[in-house]
Amino acid sequence: MDRHHQIRTDAKEIERSMIEARRDFHLNPELSFKESRTAGIVADKLKALGMEVHTNIGGYGVVGELHGSRPGKRIALRADMDALPIDEQTGLPFASTTPGVMHACGHDAHTAILLGAAELIAGRRDRLSGSVRFLFQSAEEILAGAVAMIKDGAMEGVDEIYGLHNLPSLTAGKIAVKSGVLMAAIDRIEIRIIGKGGHGGYPDACCDPIVASSAVVMGLQQIVSREIAPHQAAVVSLGTIHGGTANNIIPDDVELTGTIRTMDPEVRRSMPERLKRIIEDICRAYRCTAQLTYIEQVREVDNDEACTSHVREIAAELFGAEACQSIVPFTYGEDFAELMNLSKGCFFWLGSGPQENPERAFGLHSSKLNVDESCLAVGAAMFAGIAIHRLAFEGCRSE
CATH class of the missing domain: 3.30.70.360 (Alpha-Beta Plaits)
Structure with a gap:
């Protein structure tokens, strides 16, 4: 069976666990540099997957290291964990239980996605040349967490880094990316x-x-x-x-x-x-x-051309060429740019808007933001596909 088809299938099989994790994080949001509960859950899950885990990296950041069966390059994947000081107005059964704090930017989804990707990749470690470093970052919302993680050595030895952010104006199931400057x-x-x-x-x-x-x-x-x-x-x-x-x-x-x-x-x-x-x-x-x-x-998020091509290739193989779209730069900002300053990489948009009536989606930092949870399996498959594609050795090109 084609390698990427199996990744997509496996991502759907763990979709329920990702949804449960995302809803738990959504219920219990934590502000920048206060993500102790979230970090503890992340660390426990990575340890259960047999990873080398480091905590309190750049605040409450967590770093998990997954070693393949052969030496090779190191690919880093990053998700942010912090919430915003916003009163939630979604009315969801899993709405925030912390007054004045809400996952209004979808970092709950990002954390669940990278945990899902970790599970997908861990099951294939014997087919990898090199290692995958999972970066769960605190304090992105105040643009301080990436620099703090760098100071604690999180980017040492990284050859390529990839990250994503959900985008409510893009329908779930779609990917959007461009080489060069993506964000201001x-x-x-x-x-x-x-x-x-x-x-x-x-x-x-x-x-x-x-x-x-x-x-x-x-x-x-x-x-x-x-x-x-x-x-x-x-x-x-x-x-x-x-x-x-x-x-x-x-x-x-x-x-x-x-x-x-x-x-x-x-x-x-x-x-x-x-x-x-x-x-x-x-x-x-x-x-x-x-x-x-x-x-x-x-600084601006500036995508490497070759890494962007890898993202496009994986998106097309996983979900079809029509699923990956080009996009104009946004004046949003992301401290992922500081991580990319130390390694070539690519940051891409993950569609999180509703399949029906996408024009009714609430935007990032809205008190009514609620991601379409079908994006979780898509994001996990993308992360896993990228890492496996970059680290697979000859003889492990199919499943």
């Missing part, structure tokens, strides 16, 4: 605009930082519309504004925070200077001063 680099900005406060009835005696901040909000949009080439995508979004204590008092200062998303490293490098120039010059016109703090968070 993310940076954070913090702005403090300093004026001179006073009575709201006498603004002439003040230097109003609220008026200056409103001009800054509008002025920053000119970076994208007038300073960056149309083919070089970028986003400047301000998410918070805080200032003032009463309706008739002009405050001394206003604080703003925002996010910068870029696809091109050169554009990213130019952003601090552009922001500083515009913010300071606008504030000067309003007799205020400004302080900009620019915090680099995570």
Whole structure:
């Protein structure tokens, strides 16, 4: 029987256990760097599969090492485990039991998928040349877990790395991928605009930082519309504004925070200077001063061409050529990019939207997100197929 057909069949056979695991994680979500329960379950399952297991890697990260029967390269597969500070509104029987915390990005599904893949691959270890490293990462949502795992040695000796993320706007059963930049680099900005406060009835005696901040909000949009080439995508979004204590008092200062998303490293490098120039010059016109703090968070996800070809090949062999789609880059961000900085690899989208009425799917970070659980077997088969394809030695090409 064809190797990939058997992987797909075996993935369906363990689908129920993956669903049960996903629902358990969904019931008991844990925030970034607090994933102790999830990590404990993951570690126990990997140990039961006969793996070498390391815990508390980069916070509550878990690393499982599965050695094949012959020496060879090392392939890493990664899933994230953390939830978000969101009140769940799904009404599901397995909805979060932790107030204010929810798996609104589908990391519960990712964890269950990689556990399923581990089971599929462990049953075939005698046919592998090399090893598979399973990375269960904490704190992706705050873009800190990947760097923490790297510092604890999780990427040492890795030749290739692969990861996935569910995508509700893509129907379950589909895969989407592209070589090159798949997701944007993310940076954070913090702005403090300093004026001179006073009575709201006498603004002439003040230097109003609220008026200056409103001009800054509008002025920053000119970076994208007038300073960056149309083919070089970028986003400047301000998410918070805080200032003032009463309706008739002009405050001394206003604080703003925002996010910068870029696809091109050169554009990213130019952003601090552009922001500083515009913010300071606008504030000067309003007799205020400004302080900009620019915090680099995570680089862009940039897929290796050869690794992307491997993903496409496996998707076509497992589910047919029509199941794998090309896709445009997203301005989402992922700290998987930091792992890829140390090894070539590929990150791909796993369809998790409903088979019927896909336009009604709730998006990532929605309080009503609920993945179509048929995506679990698809994701596990993809991970297993990739690892087995990359590590199989001659004579083990079929089952």
